[in-house]
Amino acid sequence: MRLFIVSVVAVLLALSCRFGMSEVVSKFDTCRKFFFEGQPPVIPDILNPNSEHVRYKKICQTYSSQKNDKIYTFATLYDTESRIPVFSAYKYTGKGNFTRPEIPWMIEPQLDPPDGNMIVPYRNQAIDEDYFKNNYQVNRGHLFPSGHAADEFTAESTFTLTNIVPQNISFNAGSWNRIENKTRDSMNTDCSDDNGNISAFVLTGAIPGKNRLNNRVNIPSYMWTTFCCRYNSRKITWVSQAYWGINKEENEDEPIRQKSLQELQKFLSEKYKYNVQLFKNNCKKQK
Numbered sequence: 686m687r688l689f690i691v692s693v694v695a696v697l698l699a700l701s702c703r704f705g706m707s708e709v710v711s712k713f714d715t716c717r718k719f720f721f722e723g724q725p726p727v728i729p730d731i732l733n734p735n736s737e738h739v740r741y742k743k744i745c746q747t748y749s750s751q752k753n754d755k756i757y758t759f760a761t762l763y764d765t766e767s768r769i770p771v772f773s774a775y776k777y778t779g780k781g782n783f784t785r786p787e788i789p790w791m792i793e794p795q796l797d798p799p800d801g802n803m804i805v806p807y808r809n810q811a812i813d814e815d816y817f818k819n820n821y822q823v824n825r826g827h828l829f830p831s832g833h834a835a836d837e838f839t840a841e842s843t844f845t846l847t848n849i850v851p852q853n854i855s856f857n858a859g860s861w862n863r864i865e866n867k868t869r870d871s872m873n874t875d876c877s878d879d880n881g882n883i884s885a886f887v888l889t890g891a892i893p894g895k896n897r898l899n900n901r902v903n904i905p906s907y908m909w910t911t912f913c914c915r916y917n918s919r920k921i922t923w924v925s926q927a928y929w930g931i932n933k934e935e936n937e938d939e940p941i942r943q944k945s946l947q948e949l950q951k952f953l954s955e956k957y958k959y960n961v962q963l964f965k966n967n968c969k970k971q972k
């Protein structure tokens with residue numbers, strides 16, 4: 686028995702070293718700073734703010750080689766059945782001066798704890814190999830894109846498969862990349878905090894579709910994104926933008942149009958069959 690325990694601990698240690706140090710949590714408490722007013726979205730049946738869900742797991746994301754300096758970089762709600770995230774939430778503060786990191790993809794060991802076997806089957810998440818079996822013309826699409834990160838450390842932390850969905854290759858490089866650029870430009874010019882620093886709360890998510898990559902990883906039908914921020918120098922005006930697009934072959938004749946937060950919430954509420962609220966008070970704040 687003792688040997689058994691020792692070996693499990695050894696496996697856990699090995700995994701935590703190789704795969705980063707993110708945390709699967711029962712509440713988003715330790716990473717609530719990535720949500721507007723500290724409040725995660727309301728998605729009944731999928732996101733229960735105060736308790737654990739068997740299928741949907743909350744992850745406070747970080748990336749560190751050193752154990753004792755845990756710096757959280759964003760938050761993810763992960764669907765262990767579809768093996769893709771529901772959304773990632775982050776604070777945009779301007780893109781840092783770095784080039785796209787070239788690092789191996791990470792997984793989240795806590796989603797698949799070893800059950801006494803030395804070989805972990807990874808039932809609850811996508812792994813690198815799933816993306817090699819590519820009969821659907823998809824590649825890895827970030828929800829929190831590394832090009833929205835404030836520094837290289839944060840950019841590297843986005844290279845976890847828990848922040849990734851299978852995205853049509855031409856859509857990933859085309860319209861969706863244009864939306865990432867467009868929201869980045871808007872946030873750079875429109876969004877600032879009391880000190881005049883760029884600051885915006887972003888939520889980006891995916892809606893599960895009908896096909897599965899490698900018979901495991903759901904290929905989402907839609908991707909969506911929205912941000913909420915204080916409009917430059919106007920202390921009481923909060924603004925938001927929202928977008929969604931179909932995860933299919935690029936069609937430049939049908940560009941993704943800007944929508945309101947309310948329209949996105951209506952769209953998501955129809956998909957999820959419950960009333961979805963993405964930002965507290967619909968991105969309104971006093972003072």
Ligand SMILES: *[C@@H]1O[C@H](CO)[C@@H](O)[C@H](O)[C@H]1NC(C)=O
Pocket residue numbers: 782783
């Ligand atoms: C960005 O980083 C590069 C390489 O370190 C440096 O040469 C360049 O001056 C930096 N640019 C800015 C705007 O800081």
Ligand SMILES: *[C@@H]1O[C@H](CO)[C@@H](O)[C@H](O)[C@H]1NC(C)=O
Pocket residue numbers: 858859862863866
């Ligand atoms: C988005 O911006 C990046 C960096 O500014 C640029 O390299 C890329 O071509 C842009 N993407 C599109 C689709 O315009």
Ligand SMILES: *[C@@H]1O[C@H](CO)[C@@H](O)[C@H](O)[C@H]1NC(C)=O
Pocket residue numbers: 778880881882
């Ligand atoms: C925000 O602005 C203040 C005052 O100008 C500055 O001291 C601080 O370093 C800035 N914070 C960030 C994260 O850039």
Ligand SMILES: *[C@@H]1O[C@H](CO)[C@@H](O)[C@H](O)[C@H]1NC(C)=O
Pocket residue numbers: 821822823853854855856932933934935
């Ligand atoms: C995805 O894009 C590729 C081209 O990049 C296209 O050939 C393929 O049919 C697309 N798949 C879907 C499901 O739209």
